[in-house]
Amino acid sequence: MEKLKTDYIYRKIAGNIEKKIMDGVLKTGDKLPSVRLISQENGISISTALQSYYALESKGLIEARPQSGYYVTHCTRTLPDLVTTSQPNNWAGHEETENIIARVYSEIGKKGNIQFSLGVPAIELLPVAKLNKAIVHALREMDDSGTSYEPVEGNLRLRRQIARHSYTWGGNLKEDDIITASGCMNALANCLVSLVSKGDTIAVESPVYFGILQLAQSLGLNVLELPTNACTGIEIEALEKELKNNKIQLCLLVSNFSNPLGSTMPDEHKKKVVELMEHYNIPLIEDDLYGDVYFGAHRPKSLKTYDQSGNVLWCGSFSKTLAPGYRVGWIAPGKFKEKIIKTKLFHNISSTTLTQEAIGGFLENGRYENHLRKIRNTLHGNSLNFLRTIGESFPDDTKVTRPQGGFILWVELNKNVDAFKLYEQALKHKISIAPGRMFTLQKQYNNCVRLSYGMHWDEQVQEGLIKIGTLTKELI
Template sequence: MLKTAEHLYLQVADNIEQLIEKEVLKIGEKLPSVRTLSKQQGISLSTAFQAYYHLESKGLIESRPKSGYYIRFNTRRFPDIPSRCEPVKKAAEVTVSEMVQQVFHHMTNEDVMKFSVATPPPAVLPAAKMAKAVVHVLRELPYYGIGYESVQGNLRLRRQIALLSLGWGAAHTENDVVTTNGCVDALTLCLTATTQPGDTIAIESPSYYGALQLAESLGLKVLEVPTHPTTGVDLDYLDKAIPRHKIRACLFVPNFNNPYGCCMPDERKQELVKMVEKYDIALIEDDIYGDLYFGKQRPATCKTFDKKGNVLYCSSISKSVAPGFRVGWCIPGKYKEKVIQMKQNHSIACSTIPHAAVGYFLETGRYENHLRNMRKALHTQCLRYTQAIMEYFPESTRISRPQGGCVLWIELEEHINTFELFQLALKSKISFCPGRIFSLRDRYSNCLRISFGIPWSKQVDDNLKALGKMIRKLS
């Protein structure tokens, strides 16, 4: 039962949003006044104002001076989703690093509008709470944390991660968890534990460029698996490809894939787990965006359905709390001892103080409260960015419909080269990720990825408008 005023205004706003989506309330129609809404719903004027303000922040309604509130946008107006890639016939060597370096060369330049960075800016992260956590653990740790942690990782942190697994339908213990220096470190350890140089791994297409770079550094071949913009990996294609290409491991992002933002339905996750069990290969599951869902509840993971230990689950707090702390983890199933050995050879142990501080932060229960606010903000920003792109970009533009995370995948007309567009935009201090870096092959050259992690503002709106003008000139 909803009891608090906060929940009440969200309930009222959600009801109005559903009426807009079902077109009971149509674009341009006037909404009841705040006073009328208050009487109709039996709520206070303050709660009625909050409900309208919440809808206004999403761009669904607008306030007109001395006139009231009107319907502005309906999610049914969304453009077509991006097209799916064609299957490939063989695996390929990896060569994307040079282009990625060019894109992120201006990573620390504060003058650049960084739509390229798929992480919320530090200003919206719980910096003060993390500072308090660091001070607290410094008092607790022996010798102020200058000693080594155990190879498996900080015990308090591992316990809290095990408790987090309850949220996605599992029941792991601290003994199942190995901490790492961020999610990429977790992926590196898991790939190293399950493959040898020259082996072939399966990756989504389009795929996170960091995964392609990682495969390149480990001397692996990559087979790009066609991926649907809303349901994820093509499992029929994968089932035939595993024996044909002698795939040793799969590296997928089932929840809110980067760059599509799609979420694989739970029944397909279960089917995927059965498939890797059938072939007795590893499934490395990158769930770094799993907590940043827009729906009513957190989606399950592939690890949820793993009974034989073939799934190596990887995640971190880099997208939600503190990217600079480099706190990640994996739950590597039957590969645990090998992963621990690899970690000992690779880095000996993780940094003591940040890992202890994150363990304490999770223990206090502040994480879920922070996530609740962040999810709400990201969903709102997703809608505002989408509306702006629809307004400023050419009418033929296709836009993904992420169900979580913080990125949009945009497909332009075929003749537009988004790497050339990137170089042009950078002169106006605007950065984004050209689509070409999300594949090994000459694909997605007319696509781009934009992060909506930066809170909505006039500056964001102006930069999207400027980018849209550049695209229209190229059309």
């Protein structure tokens, strides 16, 4: 209990100082109060006061100077401009997108490359040793050591913990409201197969995660890309227009820290979208994969928070926070539960027993929240370090998103830069990036790239970013 209190105090102090830096109240070069003064003013120990400054230092906001104290190093004036709202309207088809995805994937995982293109957190950010213990414990505790089928709904312990965790975003779920899946993409696939047919049209954000595009194409669906703001998500007026014209049969949105744009819909937008979809009786699939990786004081609400009729199918997984290879995901399908169960039974029969039990136990013992606190702090620091380095090293007209969670940045480069050529040039220096053309079926984003900061920040990563900036300048 005492440890939790100490954590709260030092994070609160660090948060207050960070806000003053980001608001420009504290400027580059300003000297911060001494550790002793922070200790006295807040009635805390010297070590707790130091923790506050260590947290700020890890984010690149301040630095310690020998025999002098701590100083502000972060300068908001060096940050790039914000990315503009997307305006998709030039249909191109899927062949070019598929070719670029195949090329990028052929290089992913190669040792020695700096993986800015990888859409999962690096292994060193994950609690591998504790997960190993959870697997061993599950093997010992389960009567059949995980060899038997689970019920089609999924592991009871896991479903109970997912339902319990839903309180963090205002959810009121029970274990019977949850169906497990083999990762979030499997969850989305079960939803699409259950609710739409070949030739139907689904509405998505633009840009959108390429896996969603590939899934929709494989099912013979038409994809309508909606204009999307880099901060607030889809333009609601555009969605409402398409609903009135009866052009879509389903909507699939990433409401929190979307991939690749990093946008988060404000609460009033979420509520409005849920009401619109309910009014037109069109199913709404929510991919809430990144919601737990927030940088603020609280987890953002979900679309499901405002669901009164069961029209929202809330999907997620632990692939972006805990264990990508375990393939543990879920769906809270609302009124579509029976359809989803039938689809899962036909396609999967059952989810993997052992990994579900292990993660259920991991959540039950409070280890998940402890891990999330650490990874959020690391990723927030990474995002600020990336933004600062891009601002200092890339061309002046570069635009970048400002995500408040997740681990993805969307970078809009000069119109004369071909992002795929930049990708090829970067590979020669063992640097992998994701060209923007991967995230659309239209002729757009050719001058954009997605960068992941889900890794340990070090000199090699910083030099990799600087090299991309240099290569970009050469291509203009």
